[in-house]
Amino acid sequence: MASEKRKKKFFDVEIPIIGKQTQMQAYEISELEGRYMKYDLTRFLRGKSMMITLKVKVEGDKASTSPKKIILMPYFLRRMIRKGTNYVEDSFSAECKDAKLKIKPLLVTRRKISRAVRNALRVKAREELINYVKDKSSDELFDELLKNQLQKPLSLKLKKIYPLALCEIRVLESRDK
8 A cells, every 4th residue: 555645835934034924845844943044134234245145044934034144145246356356355253142153355445455454454343353253142142244334344443454345144053152
């Protein structure tokens, strides 16, 4: 006797960080627990190409997500870095209230500058970001990154060293403690 075929269904998944809802396919809603999904934020951010990775949590018959990683897309970065400019990249870990974060800032200068100035920008950006994230939760930081509330004050502080054409967080990744 053949076993009964099961049919996959679509389940609504809430994305609270951007206030939207999407659907995921599974046999039962409990199968969505711990699953990752990627969401393109380009339209949401008016052309700033970002991809967010979310982890699904199921409570009862409702599925919601929490952000795990945000990445600026490489084609957006190539468009921003023009001839006659320098860029400064860094990669470091920082502790926030509820998680350990991997942060990769990207700074693009207006003109070509010396290595000493680029190093000063890198060191100051790292110092400011580590101090900023230590008293915030990871969800707050992801929200501020989407609303540009993390990059703008950083750009204003780094402007005293050298004015920047672009100050972005290229990667923000959350790892549980």
